[in-house]
Amino acid sequence: MTSAPQSSRNEAAPQYAQVAVAVHLTKTYTYRLTAAMQKAARAGSRVIVQLGRKPTTGYIVALLPHLRTGTSLIESEIKDVQELLDVDPPLVPEVLEISRWVADYYAAPWGEVMRAALPAGINAAVEQTVSITPRGREELQSEPPAVAGGPDPASARNRALRLLADEGEFEVNAFCLRLGASKTPKWLREMEQEGSIERSYRTRATPTRAKRRKAVRMVKVSADGYAGVPPAQRTKQAGRLRTQTEAQKRLIETLRANGEEMAVSDLIKTAKVSESAIATLLKRGVIEAFEAEVRRDPLALAKLPDTEVFKLTKAQAAALQAIEKQASEQKFATMLLHGVTGSGKTEVYIRAMRDALKMGQGAMMLVPEIALTPILSRRLRAHFGDQIAIFHSSPQRGLYWARVRPCLRRSKTWR
Structure with missing residues (x-):
């Protein structure tokens, strides 16, 4: 098994990164790290790099303090890493090692193996955006308002500039659809060449979000038994606490019996109370609301088999x-x-x-x-x-x- 390259972490800061990209290419590529990235970059971090004419997501597999002796690379032609996506690498050394072995064993591109090793929700994609430049704003001010549905390119240019000026940056495909074009028009590329608009790239991620639900907990009280109530209002608060309904008392007892915090749905079911009882105690400051993260466990309600101790043959x-x-x-x-x-x-x-x-x-x-x-x-x-x-x-x-x-x-x- 071929071991994964190790990062060079000597006294010299890493100047270059070896990057595997998630395309059908087996080789890795060398990119220059900017000064800001040299201290933060780690093997296993995701980066945005320029591959050909298109930015793409890559994975740092090694850090280099200098170019290897005898390399055919020309230093002036090496491209910079455009963006460092992770300070805490999602690909730990063990995952780098096993992904390299899988790539070697199955003759698969290393970058594609690493992309498959990560959950889809944390893999970043790159999208192209378009925005108006100062020159474009000057052009917009010197031209009359566009006529809706105008057939000539000049009218379309004016509408495009107006849209960008009013609504800001657009993803390129969405922008073309707003203009009624199924693909990027020729005049839009001409506007870019003239400097009226500019196209850039940004990362787009669809992170997997944890499920959350409403919960309440008892408010920590002071030594005299009041939950942060100003002295002038304590007499009134004491009266409210003495006049709790049976439902409110059950609610508080249930909370105290369950670590002083519960999900609202569970509390209503266990204490057999309504949401109005919770709302009243929230208003009085006896309890407080918060959002609790729910751990998704597909086996939480599963009936588990008995564990038997067998004697091996x-x-x-x-x-x-x-x-x-x-x-x-x-x-x-x-x-x-x-x-x-x-x-x-x-x-x-x-x-x-x-x-x-x-x-x-x-x-x-x-x-x-x-x-x-x-x-x-x-x-x-x-x-x-x-x-x-x-x-x-x-x-x-x-x-x-x-x-x-x-x-x-x-x-x-x-x-």
Whole structure:
């Protein structure tokens, strides 16, 4: 296995970055880091680089203090990195290493493998934008207002400048549609050459957002029992607290019995109160509202099977011992566990995974058929509890990535 290049982090600050781009090209490219990027850039960070005439997303795989001796690159022709998208790299060294191995083993472009390794929600795309320049504003002031639907290019130019001046920057395709054109008109390119408008690029990301829901919690009270109430109003507040309804009392008791904070929907159901009781206590300052992040757990309501302790057969024990030997040596190896249906292969997998976790490593079980996912995920949850996460094409994949990422830093090797 070819190991991933290591960053040069000597006294000299890195001047260049080796970048793998997510296109069907197997080579990496060298780009110059700007002064501001030299301190922040890390191997595994995403960047925006110019490839040909189009900006694209790339991934830093190595940092270089200088160009290699004997290189054919001409320093003056090396392009700058346009934008650094990450200070905290999403591709940790272990992911860089396994992605490089996958690229070598399957003869696939390294950049495409790294893009596939990240959740779609955090991969940035690049879009082209158009905006008006100071020269364009001067031109707009010197010309009469455009006639709606005017057929001549001059009228279209005027409408284009007016639209940009009134509404600001546009994505190019959306701008053309507003002008009634299915593609970029020739006169728009001429305006760019004349300096009336300018086209630029910006990153567009569709981050996976955590689900949130309304919740309330008890307000921390002072030593005298008042929740930040001014002294002049404490008598009135004390009277309100004494006149709580039965529903309000149940609400407060339920909150105190559940760590003093609950989701509004759960509180209403558990305390058997209405939203008006919550609104009243919010107004009185007894409780406060906030938004709580909801952890999406597809197995939260699943009925888990009982975990049985089986005695391994001689063949199973021998297979497990062979796997453990390779794992303890921390060397890559491929092994085939052959057995008929019902022979106990999954039990061997589970025990091997448990041993890997004990050694501070990670484990991945790849399911060949999606129909097996519910059965195996329940069985793994029964054995490993909250340590497991399910990865597939769901938009929730980005949330799971954020959850298991610290584990990737902890793991020494991948299996």
